[in-house]
Ligand code: PGA
């Protein structure tokens with residue numbers, strides 16, 4: 001048997017950064033080495049995502065994951081023992097076939113993803129390779145963080161509608177300098193918020209950014225750009241927004257609740273065009289409209305030619321959805337979240353698919369995270385130019401930043417920070 005043949009698989013119910021249950025899995029291989037992984041979970045989830053299997057009983061308000069864990073022990077474990085953990089695509093395919101549904105609803109996308117990611121780590125450990133190197137021989141790009149320092153929407157208990165206001169330190173020379181810039185801006189922002197809006201304005205969102213009691217997107221952008229200026233970095237950053245418009249959409253009357261009133265699709269687009277006109281350093285907007293309005297998205301792409309229009313709920317890390325959106329001219333960039341599709345190899349395929357078709361990829365964690373930093377390795381393996389992991393508060397957010405710092409140091413002279421080449425297509 002090879003050193004990377006799977007000998008055991010175990011899983012445990014743990015809690016995430018919101019105090020909600022999720023899965024931690026371990027895969028053990030013949031050499032005796034083990035790999036672990038935790039499954040993230042969104043709160044502004046779209047309807048095209050892989051199925052997140054929850055118990056629906058009295059425990060944890062119905063959110064328990066004992067059934068998914070049962071599926072790992074009773075179905076995936078016996079089927080996978082003896083398979084080669086280093087053959088990621090084969091292991092993932094075996095699980096997809098065992099599940100047999102298009103959205104992984106029989107065994108649970110969360111059960112399958114836990115094993116998929118733990119396999120990758122177990123194989124890397126047995127081969128004595130860093131995970132990014134096991135996943136690709138060419139990984140060397142450190143992505144520009146799209147750091148959401150200020151939050152609203154479903155991620156914050158305030159009246160701001162845009163879910164994420166992100167600072168992108170494109171002018172920094174290295175990832176470590178970029179992270180220092182973000183930390184310094186975060187501190188200045190904290191001082192500004194406390195001084196102008198009182199101490200409660202420095203409370204945190206689910207993303208580890210601030211969730212101040214502001215009234216509009218404009219006010220949020222003004223504050224954020226002021227913090228960047230005061231910190232001395234106005235020339236080094238651009239901005240990205242995640243409007244997460246599916247969460248603002250009322251399907252009963254087809255309107256959006258945005259910046260204090262109900263808006264039609266056209267008004268919603270006009271509001272975003274106006275925001276970009278007033279803040280021309282906004283270079284990226286994610287989910288500007290709800291997840292089914294392809295025609296509206298196409299209009300946004302036409303009206304905002306200099307802005308990357310990024311699919312999240314619309315495309316759901318799913319090649320079928322990406323084909324549809326790219327074919328319709330509805331996006332010019334795509335998010336990649338591993339748990340939207342449910343296996344590591346499918347997520348990496350989706351990222352490569354987007355890039356090959358001219359849509360830069362943004363690797364992204366979820367609002368519900370743990371200390372697991374696996375996505376940083378996946379990002380470097382893909383040479384992705386952009387990465388979303390939230391603000392600077394909490395070790396659930398810090399985990400990925402810190403992993404990038406480790407990888408950059410480990411790569412030494414071959415490390416390359418994406419910087420102004422964040423929309424990279426190779
Ligand atoms: P989620 O939010 O993890 O709650 O879905 C992240 C995002 O919308 O990008």
Ligand code: ZN
Nearest residue numbers: 242244286312
């Ligand atoms: Zn999003």
